[in-house]
Amino acid sequence: xxxxxxxxxxxxxxxxxxxxxxxxxxxxxxxxxxxxxxxxxxxxxxxxxxxxxxxxxxxxxxxxxxxxxxxxxxxxxxxxxxxxxxxxxxxxxxxxxxxxxxxxxxxxxxxxxxxxxxxxxxxxxxxxxxxxxxxxxxxxxxxxxxxxxxxxxxxxxxxxxxxxxxxxxxxxxxxxxxxxxxxxxxxxxxxxxxxxxxxxxxxxxxxxxxxxxxxxxxxxxxxxxxxxxxxxxxxxxxxxxxxxxxxxxxxxxxxxxxxxxxxxxxxxxxxxxxxxxxxxxxxxxxxxxxxxxxxxxxxxxxxxxxxxxxxxxxxxxxxxxxxxxxxxxxxxxxxxxxxxxxxxxxxxxxxxxxxxxxxxxxxxxxxxxxxxxxxxxxxxxxxxxxxxxxxxxxxxxxxxxxxxxxxxxxxxxxxxxxxxxxxxxxxxxxxxxxxxxxxxxxxxxxxxxxxxxxxxxxxxxxxxxxxxxxxxxxxxxxxxxxxxxxxxxxxxxxxxxxxxxxxxxxxxxxxxxxxxxxxxxxxxxx
Amino acid sequence: xxxxxxxxxxxxxxxxxxxxxxxxxxxxxxxxxxxxxxxxxxxxxxxxxxxxxxxxxxxxxxxxxxxxxxxxxxxxxxxxxxxxxxxxxxxxxxxxxxxxxxxxxxxxxxxxxxxxxxxxxxxxxxxxxxxxxxxxxxxxxxxxxxxxxxxxxxxxxxxxxxxxxxxxxxxxxxxxxxxxxxxxxxxxxxxxxxxxxxxxxxxxxxxxxxxxxxxxxxxxxxxxxxxxxxxxxxxxxxxxxxxxxxxxxxxxxxxxxxxxxxxxxxx
Numbered sequence: 001x002x003x004x005x006x007x008x009x010x011x012x013x014x015x016x017x018x019x020x021x022x023x024x025x026x027x028x029x030x031x032x033x034x035x036x037x038x039x040x041x042x043x044x045x046x047x048x049x050x051x052x053x054x055x056x057x058x059x060x061x062x063x064x065x066x067x068x069x070x071x072x073x074x075x076x077x078x079x080x081x082x083x084x085x086x087x088x089x090x091x092x093x094x095x096x097x098x099x100x101x102x103x104x105x106x107x108x109x110x111x112x113x114x115x116x117x118x119x120x121x122x123x124x125x126x127x128x129x130x131x132x133x134x135x136x137x138x139x140x141x142x143x144x145x146x147x148x149x150x151x152x153x154x155x156x157x158x159x160x161x162x163x164x165x166x167x168x169x170x171x172x173x174x175x176x177x178x179x180x181x182x183x184x185x186x187x188x189x190x191x192x193x194x195x196x197x198x199x200x201x202x203x204x205x206x207x208x209x210x211x212x213x214x215x216x217x218x219x220x221x222x223x224x225x226x227x228x229x230x231x232x233x234x235x236x237x238x239x240x241x242x243x244x245x246x247x248x249x250x251x252x253x254x255x256x257x258x259x260x261x262x263x264x265x266x267x268x269x270x271x272x273x274x275x276x277x278x279x280x281x282x283x284x285x286x287x288x289x290x291x292x293x294x295x296x297x298x299x300x301x302x303x304x305x306x307x308x309x310x311x312x313x314x315x316x317x318x319x320x321x322x323x324x325x326x327x328x329x330x331x332x333x334x335x336x337x338x339x340x341x342x343x344x345x346x347x348x349x350x351x352x353x354x355x356x357x358x359x360x361x362x363x364x365x366x367x368x369x370x371x372x373x374x375x376x377x378x379x380x381x382x383x384x385x386x387x388x389x390x391x392x393x394x395x396x397x398x399x400x401x402x403x404x405x406x407x408x409x410x411x412x413x414x415x416x417x418x419x420x421x422x423x424x425x426x427x428x429x430x431x432x433x434x435x436x437x438x439x440x441x442x443x444x445x446x447x448x449x450x451x452x453x454x455x456x457x458x459x460x461x462x463x464x465x466x467x468x469x470x471x472x473x474x475x476x477x478x479x480x481x482x483x484x485x486x487x488x489x490x491x492x493x494x495x496x497x498x499x500x501x502x503x504x505x506x507x508x509x510x511x512x513x514x515x516x517x518x519x520x521x522x523x524x525x526x
Numbered sequence: 527x528x529x530x531x532x533x534x535x536x537x538x539x540x541x542x543x544x545x546x547x548x549x550x551x552x553x554x555x556x557x558x559x560x561x562x563x564x565x566x567x568x569x570x571x572x573x574x575x576x577x578x579x580x581x582x583x584x585x586x587x588x589x590x591x592x593x594x595x596x597x598x599x600x601x602x603x604x605x606x607x608x609x610x611x612x613x614x615x616x617x618x619x620x621x622x623x624x625x626x627x628x629x630x631x632x633x634x635x636x637x638x639x640x641x642x643x644x645x646x647x648x649x650x651x652x653x654x655x656x657x658x659x660x661x662x663x664x665x666x667x668x669x670x671x672x673x674x675x676x677x678x679x680x681x682x683x684x685x686x687x688x689x690x691x692x693x694x695x696x697x698x699x700x701x702x703x704x705x706x707x708x709x710x711x712x713x714x715x716x717x718x719x720x721x722x723x724x725x726x727x728x729x730x731x732x733x734x735x736x737x738x739x740x741x742x743x744x745x746x747x748x749x750x751x752x753x754x755x756x757x758x759x760x761x762x763x764x765x766x767x768x769x770x771x772x773x774x775x776x777x778x779x780x781x782x783x784x785x786x787x788x789x790x791x792x793x
Contacts, residue, residue, distance in 0.1 A: 036741075036744040036748060038737045042765075047583065047763065110737040491582055500664055501664050504659060505655065
């Protein structure tokens with residue numbers, strides 16, 4: 001009887017312990033479920049510059065995506081630079097920061113934000129298919145796709161601020177670029193803001209003066225630029241001002257590309273009013289061999305600009321530092337590199353990255369004195385692109401080809417081939433003061449062919465085109481967020497420092513070995 | 527009545543006894559020597575790879591996430607905990623200890639606390655190393671203190687969990703070797719199994735986790751200790767959900783250890 005009571009008691013205790021253990025497991029599971037819920041979960045970001053903390057502006061955009069009907073797809077296409085390439089280290093750093101940024105966006109976006117990193121090396125077929133579907137020709141790009149609309153960003157150009165040293169490196173040493181900052185969040189948020197808010201982003205292409213058109217796929221057409229604009233959220237439309245009473249208000253960007261005939265006076269008024277009302281114009285003009293050069297003075301004069309009539313050439317620079325060469329058609333390729341304005345928002349980034357561009361069949365632009373020419377008050381003209389100091393103008397006699405040589409050395413000099421014009425907003429009325437909320441009118445004039453189809457646009461000038469278009473059109477949707485500064489983070493390890501570090505590293509195990517021997521000896525003695 | 531010591535006094539005595547036992551063991555120092563020797567070799571290679579320049583944040587990440595760290599996290603807790611209860615059971619000193627005016631949970635907490643402190647002490651020289659390495663004349667860069675704090679916090683948390691697991695396995699058997707092997711397997715299982723399981727289930731992986739993830743996915747992600755360290759703590763990020771996971775799971779295993787000790791009364 002006594003024994004059976006003991007067994008029963010043991011069984012009861014075991015049952016009690018089992019129940020308590022089960023209950024504790026349940027409590028543990030419940031606590032963990034509760035604290036993994038987003039409402040109870042917090043993120044403490046102790047990284048330098050709090051790089052994982054998204055700004056309120058970005059979070060608000062993510063909320064909009066979550067509330068909207070479409071899923072935001074973010075695609076990345078990264079092609080690794082070879083190991084020895086000095087850009088490879090920076091690329092790794094930027095890619096890591098980009099992935100971290102996208103990871104946070106994906107986490108907050110839930111099912112409404114999908115991030116797809118296309119592995120170009122392992123998933124060859126699927127990544128090629130994705131590139132075809134998204135119309136991506138370049139690598140190291142990030143595509144934001146919301147519904148049918150998309151924006152394309154360059155990972156190394158738009159998401160990173162990379163500075164190339166201006167001084168020549170010592171012989172045998174590579175040119176080492178420095179990653180100054182990572183404005184990735186601002187770039188991605190701005191693009192997302194554009195996708196969400198700029199539903200009618202319209203690029204109007206002026207016609208009626210023998211301009212180059214977006215429908216023209218030939219070497220002198222602009223089908224490629226139009227495609228790039230589409231990829232950046234624009235809808236292209238051809239605009240004939242004889243059929244429209246005015247330039248439509250939703251026309252975010254007006255393109256006047258390589259007009260061969262003078263712009264009619266009746267159209268000039270509409271264009272100027274468009275600018276005064278906050279409109280944005282991108283105009284390119286060049287030199288037409290065998291015809292009279294148009295000055296467009298009725299349009300450009302009030303804006304303080306004059307297009308020269310002579311053909312602009314420049315000497316071909318010798319990389320080894322010798323004298324520039326003249327006399328070949330190559331002189332038509334106007335080299336724009338050090339002549340990029342480093343303080344203007346449209347070209348600042350390009351200058352920092354050490355990018356260079358080519359303009360062909362160009363003409364110089366003169367900036368008129370505002371006092372002598374009675375220009376509108378508040379008008380600001382800024383030189384954006386200039387040639388190197390060995391540029392010259394050549395008068396080409398009719399019926400004879402140019403000889404691409406300067407008449408004398410005194411003709412050589414820096415020539416302006418790109419300017420920006422900012423006109424204070426005034427509701428389209430001359431002299432009216434800009435009120436709060438009114439946009440300033442902006443125009444970029446390039447005195448040469450830059451964005452036509454073909455190799456020139458694709459390989460050399462696309463970044464310039466996109467940078468100008470963004471400055472002209474996207475200002476309102478730019479999201480201002482903090483930029484992660486990285487310049488102070490760089491380490492430099494000299495051979496002497498490495499040698500000293502060795503001592504620090506091997507001293508610790510030596511000390512522990514000594515302690516082990518000491519304890520062993522002490523224990524044996526005691 | 528006044529001769530019975532108060533709770534904190536009792537805990538203090540037990541804690542000192544355990545810590546002293548660990549500190550006078552030459553094995554402890556030999557393990558530390560081995561660990562820091564491998565670590566020195568690794569960090570030297572790491573410094574060489576940063577010779578062309580690089581950011582201190584990246585350096586700190588690789589400094590924290592070196593293979594020797596994984597070795598220390600997986601292997602050292604079983605070594606420290608294997609003898610704690612199994613050896614005492616085998617030698618009979620546990621019964622002697624239990625006759626003293628102490629509670630089971632006090633014994634468990636004191637033993638766990640002593641091993642945790644020793645585990646934490648293991649990382650102090652490593653922190654001092656990076657502190658010196660970042661000074662001018664060495665790597666000459668400013669320390670990413672926040673990132674280092676988060677990294678070491680992660681190591682302490684994972685360590686506390688694995689030590690609690692080790693203590694629990696040590697309480698289940700009288701065989702020291704079996705206790706250490708079980709603890710090692712449990713630690714390895716915790717590091718390896720959840721990612722494999724997530725891979726198998728597809729879509730439940732840590733990298734797929736978002737605000738819309740299901741409870742199952744989120745809980746599974748909570749077990750991915752390696753990911754917690756690599757993707758969060760070592761990079762300077764602290765997820766409060768993970769803090770709760772480590773604290774609650776450590777407490778759970780300590781509780782189970784107490785229950786296991788108690789079972790000797792009714793088995």
